[in-house]
Amino acid sequence: MRPFRFTNAKDASSAVQGLTSNPNARFLAGGTNLLDLMKEDVERPDELIDITRLPLTQIKAITSGPNQGGLSIGGLGRNADAANHPLVRQNYPLLTQAILAGASGQIRNMATNGGNLLQRTRCPYFYEVSMPCNKREPDGQSARSGCGALEGINRMHAIFGWSDKCVAVYPSDMAIALAALEATVRVRKADGQERSIAFADFHRLPGDTPEKDTNLNHGELITAIELPKNRFADHSYYLKVRDRSSYAFALVSVAAALEVKENRIVQARIAMGGVAHKPWRALKAEQLLVGKEATEANFRQAAEAEMADARPLAHNKFKVELGNRSIVRALQMAFNGGKA
């Protein structure tokens, strides 16, 4: 690992100032992804600012503003604490399930809520520094620019929204639930002011700049994630399909949430993981379900409409039918209150 200076942030303001003044500095929170990337020489910061002692860990009801009645989850709270908080489990069981579907007990104890959103892709071409990768070495800037996965081994890669610059998928489970729940990310800017980013605008598709995973600027600190009040708690489910039954990244995952009245769907939310460079909202499927009866045939029709737009690569055609079936299954589980 390359040498770096280690500093402890005294407060949020000095943390943000510290990062802003050094383009090669990074915040250190749980470190579960950053340290790994530093060992592999993918991330090369010359300074780490430890922010884990900042008091941004609270989970509390939101009493004013656009998300009034919802829940605010501290950016530096640990994943395990968010998943097990009674208010999250009671009112946002989809989020609890999604967090618990990710990583392991040890990693969830370390990883923070804000850091989870900033995980980088596990594309092996990104991790292996001898391979071409535009995310690691921005296009045109290095002999190792390019995309090794586009015509390489791309079984785990994207079927939606990819570009010829990058076909990587986004790894977080937590974020897939947050996309379905239409969360807001609260951010502290370099000037000390805060701003809100709608979850759909937080992560990016690769386009020509796959090196940018999110719309967060250097020096900005995630202070909280806000969940709006909703009526999905009775009918939601996070389905994760993977190569082994636990502790693996998703081939396909589906966060499904329904508001149901007398067997009819009032509102549907579906977000998918493992299929794109960002949490993929299945908006077409959602729209088709509104007003429909909650039947398997209707679920299937909605799923097929969504997956019809998929553009699979050489090795991941299986993800299209897997996506179809996963959407249907997740909707059934959600409708039945989490039971098969």
Add this chain to the structure above:
Amino acid sequence: MEDNQTPQLTDDEKKLFEDLMPEDLDEILDTGVNRRHFLKLMTLAGGGLLAAHSAVAEQVFTRPLSVPSAPEPASAAIENGVNVSFKVNGAARKLTVDSRMTLLDTLREKLELTGSKKGCDQGQCGACTVLVDGRRVLSCLTLAATCEGRSVQTIEGLAQSQNGSAVRLHPMQAAFLKHDGFQCGFCTPGQICSAVALLEEARNGHASYVTENVRQTAGPVQLSNEEIRERMSGNLCRCGAYPNIVAAIQEVHSGKPVEQTWQFVG
């Protein structure tokens, strides 16, 4: 510990070496062989030769590799040095570490607690699992510099001890023995630390991905074997001792004897 910090041979060791490999002694001493190389060579020399020198050999081999530590260099002497004070298995420790040093390397290389194992060093195997402030974490992805004021517990600190030596195993250690929850043993310290924390999480009512209804939040949870498997999925065992590991954890968790899945032949 760096090789160049290990001491030169003791008189006993020189004598033993002279008896076994007389023609090589001078050359090796001249080129600065140290104790660690010596022990490696002795191991290669084989048991038969050593038997004749068993009294000396035993003394040599049972002497710990450790030496009185050199005084800690000041943080200024290490590039990007960080001073850290924390507790390890109840004892206060004060160190200066390179900012890059993980908790795992600090435990193994500086504090001579080699129970925690380096498997993948990438957070994928769980062999390095320790408890920090009572919670299981991966010491390979934890920087020592972040441990200021924390309390770390490793496999070495689980058994009840008196005057520095263990007098009673932790119930989880005893259950792993009873149920043969290992083969090669490399993943075992991590498995046991993880299992100890897992039971605490269950007592605190934590849910898992296989929990049927996460909305029920009342009190401690009783874990099925399926729950234990899911909650232990961060600890890999290449020998495949999983059924026995689950049995051991279930026995400690339920407080009731679990039938052994193995028996001695004959």
